[in-house]
Amino acid sequence: MIRNITIGQYYAADSVVHRLDPRVKVIGTLVYIVSLFLFNNFWGYAVAAGCFCAVTVVSKVPFSYIVRGLKPVFFMLVFTALLNLFWTPGTVFFQLGPVELTWEGLRKAFFLSVRLIFLILGSSLMTLTTTPNQLTNALEKLLAPLCHLHVPVHEIAMMMSIALRFIPILVEETDRIMKAQMARGADFESGNVIQRLRNMLPILVPLFVSAVRRANDLALAMDARCYHGGSGRTKMHPLRYQGRDFAAYLLCIAYCVLLYASVTYLPVL
Amino acid sequence: MGIKNKIIKSENLAHEYARRDESGDVTGIVRALDGIDVQIEAGSFVAVLGANGSGKSTFAKHLNGLLFPTEGTLYIDGMDTADSENTLAVRQTAGMVFQNPDNQIIANIVEEDVGFGPENMGVPTDKILKRVEECLKETGMYSYRRHSPNHLSGGQKQRVAVAGVLAMRPKCIILDEATAMLDPAGRKNVLDTIVRLNKKEHITVILITHYMEEVTLADYVYVMKQGKVAYSGTPGEVFQNVGMLRECRLEAPQITQIAQGLQKAGIPLTQGVFTIEGLAKELLELAKKR
Amino acid sequence: MSVLLKNVSYIYGKGSSEEKLALRDINLEIRQNEFAAVVGHTGSGKSTLIQLLNGLEKAESGEIFFHGKNIYDKDFSMKMLRSKVGLVFQYPEHQLFESTVVKDVAFGPSNMGWEQLKVELSTFGALKDVGIGEELFDVSPLALSGGQKRRVAIAGVLAMEPEILVLDEPMAGLDPASRKEIFELLKKLHRERKITVLLVSHSMEDVAEYASRVIVMNQGQIVLDGEPRKVFRYEKELSKIGLGVPQATSLMHFLAEQGVAVEDDCLTVQESISAILKWLK
Numbered sequence: 001m002i003r004n005i006t007i008g009q010y011y012a013a014d015s016v017v018h019r020l021d022p023r024v025k026v027i028g029t030l031v032y033i034v035s036l037f038l039f040n041n042f043w044g045y046a047v048a049a050g051c052f053c054a055v056t057v058v059s060k061v062p063f064s065y066i067v068r069g070l071k072p073v074f075f076m077l078v079f080t081a082l083l084n085l086f087w088t089p090g091t092v093f094f095q096l097g098p099v100e101l102t103w104e105g106l107r108k109a110f111f112l113s114v115r116l117i118f119l120i121l122g123s124s125l126m127t128l129t130t131t132p133n134q135l136t137n138a139l140e141k142l143l144a145p146l147c148h149l150h151v152p153v154h155e156i157a158m159m160m161s162i163a164l165r166f167i168p169i170l171v172e173e174t175d176r177i178m179k180a181q182m183a184r185g186a187d188f189e190s191g192n193v194i195q196r197l198r199n200m201l202p203i204l205v206p207l208f209v210s211a212v213r214r215a216n217d218l219a220l221a222m223d224a225r226c227y228h229g230g231s232g233r234t235k236m237h238p239l240r241y242q243g244r245d246f247a248a249y250l251l252c253i254a255y256c257v258l259l260y261a262s263v264t265y266l267p268v269l
Numbered sequence: 270m271g272i273k274n275k276i277i278k279s280e281n282l283a284h285e286y287a288r289r290d291e292s293g294d295v296t297g298i299v300r301a302l303d304g305i306d307v308q309i310e311a312g313s314f315v316a317v318l319g320a321n322g323s324g325k326s327t328f329a330k331h332l333n334g335l336l337f338p339t340e341g342t343l344y345i346d347g348m349d350t351a352d353s354e355n356t357l358a359v360r361q362t363a364g365m366v367f368q369n370p371d372n373q374i375i376a377n378i379v380e381e382d383v384g385f386g387p388e389n390m391g392v393p394t395d396k397i398l399k400r401v402e403e404c405l406k407e408t409g410m411y412s413y414r415r416h417s418p419n420h421l422s423g424g425q426k427q428r429v430a431v432a433g434v435l436a437m438r439p440k441c442i443i444l445d446e447a448t449a450m451l452d453p454a455g456r457k458n459v460l461d462t463i464v465r466l467n468k469k470e471h472i473t474v475i476l477i478t479h480y481m482e483e484v485t486l487a488d489y490v491y492v493m494k495q496g497k498v499a500y501s502g503t504p505g506e507v508f509q510n511v512g513m514l515r516e517c518r519l520e521a522p523q524i525t526q527i528a529q530g531l532q533k534a535g536i537p538l539t540q541g542v543f544t545i546e547g548l549a550k551e552l553l554e555l556a557k558k559r
Numbered sequence: 560m561s562v563l564l565k566n567v568s569y570i571y572g573k574g575s576s577e578e579k580l581a582l583r584d585i586n587l588e589i590r591q592n593e594f595a596a597v598v599g600h601t602g603s604g605k606s607t608l609i610q611l612l613n614g615l616e617k618a619e620s621g622e623i624f625f626h627g628k629n630i631y632d633k634d635f636s637m638k639m640l641r642s643k644v645g646l647v648f649q650y651p652e653h654q655l656f657e658s659t660v661v662k663d664v665a666f667g668p669s670n671m672g673w674e675q676l677k678v679e680l681s682t683f684g685a686l687k688d689v690g691i692g693e694e695l696f697d698v699s700p701l702a703l704s705g706g707q708k709r710r711v712a713i714a715g716v717l718a719m720e721p722e723i724l725v726l727d728e729p730m731a732g733l734d735p736a737s738r739k740e741i742f743e744l745l746k747k748l749h750r751e752r753k754i755t756v757l758l759v760s761h762s763m764e765d766v767a768e769y770a771s772r773v774i775v776m777n778q779g780q781i782v783l784d785g786e787p788r789k790v791f792r793y794e795k796e797l798s799k800i801g802l803g804v805p806q807a808t809s810l811m812h813f814l815a816e817q818g819v820a821v822e823d824d825c826l827t828v829q830e831s832i833s834a835i836l837k838w839l840k
Contacts, residue, residue, distance in 0.1 A: 185670030518736030
């Protein structure tokens with residue numbers, strides 16, 4: 001049933017991309033995403049696609065895995081594409097009654113879809129090669145300067161990490177409570193919206209009680225292990241940049257330069 | 270007893286809390302612990318028995334500095350737990366393993382969870398790595414170091430929790446019904462680990478349980494009832510006291526019951542036999558003499 | 560005959576990376592008015608097995624018959640099955656949700672679409688059976704003690720008036736006296752109401768004392784099935800799959816192995832004592 005949902009899909013493999021410092025991957029992905037919105041040109045997309053493919057090959061993550069990330073947003077993609085296709089004014093090349101297709105619309109729909117696709121592919125590649133833990137660590141470190149503005153960065157990172165740990169447990173628990181209530185004849189499928197919501201109470205109440213109990217237990221367990229916030233804390237795996245991380249940053253810059261050059265100097269397509 | 274080091278010493282320890290109704294008004298005072306006097310030697314293996322709600326868990330939380338006495342005093346390795354300056358040192362000295370394996374593992378990867386305590390204590394990185402490796406090997410979980418805790422069995426999770434406590438270099442480990450949710454195989458693995466730590470590393474063990482068979486491992490037993498120590502003695506003495514056990518909603522293990530039944534029928538057995546091999550050997554020798 | 564499983568197989572996590580054959584080719588008959596115990600280590604398939612019995616999980620292949628009717632037939636009523644085969648999950652107190660004890664116990668019977676009077680009668684009857692006094696009827700179930708919560712949760716299933724009561728480790732986490740209370744309750748229901756009881760347990764001592772049949776599972780298969788006295792003869796085989804026998808039985812096996820001529824199929828403390836006395840005299 002509900003336990004089939006997977007969250008934080010990480011693809012375990014031994015590759016340079018996996019070994020990179022997570023900060024590099026977060027920043028690299030951000031640069032990549034931003035770059036996608038800075039041009040409107042086929043050459044640019046060719047460069048973006050080429051670089052993406054190169055990184056994917058190096059990462060050893062199968063393409064099929066990455067493409068799977070597109071499934072949930074497929075309808076959104078088609079919808080935005082159609083919206084742009086039909087409602088962009090310009091040179092008409094096809095007409096059927098009130099429906100008009102323009103060259104400009106076709107171009108815009110294409111660019112927008114490609115952008116969205118690359119955006120999703122790029123971020124899936126990051127989550128596939130970075131464990132949620134590393135990601136949390138990277139964010140904690142990258143956002144550390146915000147501490148001076150009294151943002152509780154360590155606490156936020158700790159909360160994210162605990163949430164990641166407990167989501168699968170609570171999903172399993174939901175499954176179990178659901179079954180237990182079904183064994184008592186509960187019906188979650190029939191009735192109108194309000195009835196259905198009311199029918200959820202036998203699941204939601206125990207789930208809430210259990211979540212509170214777990215939170216209490218966990219707080220005690222953390223206290224018992226001398227947890228007292230972020231001050232005076234050391235790290236078992238502190239993030240330290242290695243040679244390959246600097247190389248990756250250089251490649252990132254090289255990508256930007258290449259993109260800029262291709263968009264500026266090659267004939268416009 | 271001599272002048273050996275007392276790692277735990279309580280004097281008239283009591284804990285009260287107010288019971289409140291829905292609007293938050295106090296409807297009564299519950300005395301969860303009531304005048305506990307206990308002295309435990311460093312390096313010993315002590316079991317605390319008692320029915321559900323007898324105050325065992327409240328006592329455990331005091332030993333770990335998670336609760337503070339409302340009356341009386343409690344010293345852990347000479348430190349008064351009521352003094353808030355001692356709290357972190359108390360928690361580090363007397364580490365605690367809780368009942369529910371799921372609700373005490375904090376990190377998403379086994380080795381990072383074991384490192385959690387030392388990280389909080391500010392241990393330098395290279396030392397954390399060494400300790401984590403040692404403790405995972407000690408508990409037999411080293412090959413799982415990169416696993417997610419979600420894919421481990423209950424017994425394996427509890428051994429990770431034990432490793433997490435060990436990594437803080439405690440002098441004493443408290444197991445608060447830590448085997449209650451495990452199956453027999455998981456329980457045995459956790460107990461074997463604990464016994465080894467007690468014998469080899471001389472870590473004091475406080476085992477809180479209501480599984481009677483586990484008590485036979487202990488040097489000394491405290492039986493709790495309604496917040497008080499109802500009885501204390503060696504496992505043999507405790508199991509001999511059938512009336513007291515029944516009153517405390519407990520029961521001796523089958524093998525002890527058999528030995529007692531035989532004694533009643535006039536078979537001269539030594540007091541406090543409670544392993545299958547032990548009883549069988551005595552019986553075989555008796556048979557030879559006859 | 561009440562429940563019959565024919566060549567039942569079940570695949571856990573089908574289609575995911577953790578796909579595993581949880582049950583393979585199970586043939587089993589739960590007879591009317593039995594008191595049977597299912598034993599097996601974690602992951603042996605026993606939890607899946609009991610969830611198949613009331614249709615919460617569906618078999619991958621094979622057939623299940625309830626009173627001779629195939630439960631996978633289109634016109635078979637799952638609702639009826641779930642009331643006739645009452646399933647008590649492990650730590651059932653975690654599913655209590657209503658504001659009062661009575662309302663929570665009445666949840667099952669109300670879902671059956673019974674008349675108000677029948678719902679009330681079965682609710683109060685079930686609470687009486689499990690020994691929850693009237694003074695607790697309007698209390699929030701969350702305010703009860705651990706043992707009381709457990710009994711209220713069991714009452715919630717009993718109130719549906721099942722013919723078969725299936726329980727997954729109903730004694731987990733309870734002290735010896737509370738365990739005994741739960742067992743005495745099951746014994747009473749079995750004897751007086753003629754309810755068929757099927758329970759999962761890790762305690763061989765309890766199984767030996769109360770059950771008339773032991774079903775041993777390992778790696779998704781039934782490896783032993785019979786009276787406790789017969790099943791517990793196989794101590795070596797059982798220990799190989801992570802299970803044991805009652806201490807009383809184990810002691811007699813140990814003595815027999817040393818060449819002593821004793822009755823070695825004792826199940827309880829009393830039986831062992833008399834067997835040893837007989838040998839020594």
